[in-house]
C-alpha cells in the first residue's frame with residue numbers, strides 16, 4: 001500500500017510541475033494557462049495567478065517615499081523634499097543616487113538566491129518590473145544600464161549573470177539600453193558574505209575596469225548600474241569609480257533589494 005506523500009515530496013513534485021508548466025508556457029504561451037497551476041515564486045505553493053502567494057506577498061516590503069534622496073534609504077516619516085540620510089553625509093558613495101524595489105528580507109532573499117544560481121528564473125520578470133518601477137526617475141534620465149559583471153570564470157561556471165538578466169527585463173519595461181560589455185571584472189573576488197564594510201571595500205578595490213572596447217559606451221553618458229542586492233554598497237561603489245574614471249557623466253544604482261537597518265531617522 002502506498003504511504004501518504006510527505007510534505008517535502010509534495011513540494012518537490014509541485015516544483016517539478018511548476019518548472020514543467022513554465023517551460024510549456026514559454027513554448028505555447030497563454031494557451032496552457034487554464035490547465036496548469038501557477039506556483040508562488042517564493043514558497044512554490046500553487047496559486048491562481050502568476051507571482052507570489054498572499055503569505056509571501058505580505059512578507060515582501062516594498063520601498064516607497066519618503067526616502068533619502070541620495071541613497072534611497074527609507075525614512076520612518078517625511079522630513080520634506082531633498083533631505084538626505086546620515087549615511088549619505090558620513091560616507092558618500094561614488095554613485096549619485098541609489099534606488100531599490102524592496103527591503104532585503106526572507107522572501108527577497110529566496111527570490112535573489114533562486115535567480116543567482118540560475119535554478120529559478122520564473123520570478124525574474126516580476127523582479128525586473130518592480131525595479132523598473134522603483135527606478136523610474138533614474139531611468140527617465142539614463143543613456144544606458146550597466147549590469148554588475150561577474151568574473152569570466154564564475155560566469156562560465158554559472159552560465160548566467162543575474163544582474164544582466166534583470167537589466168534585460170528592465171530594458172523591456174523602460175526602453176533604456178543595456179551595455180553589458182562596458183565594465184569588466186578583473187579579479188575573481190571572494191564572496192563578500194561575512195566581511196566587514198572596510199574588508200568588503202578592500203576586497204573589491206581595483207576589481208572592475210572599463211575595457212578599451214567599452215569606452216564608447218561609457219564616456220559622457222549617464223549610466224545606471226544594475227545588481228540584485230545592495231548590502232554595504234562596496235561592490236557598486238567600486239563599479240561606479242571605474243565608470244567615472246572612464247569618463248561617465250553620471251552613475252546611479254538600481255537594485256532589486258537593499259539591506260535596511262530597522263530605524264533610519266532623517267537628520
Ligand SMILES: [Zn+2]
Nearest residue numbers: 040043053056
Ligand atoms: Zn508563497
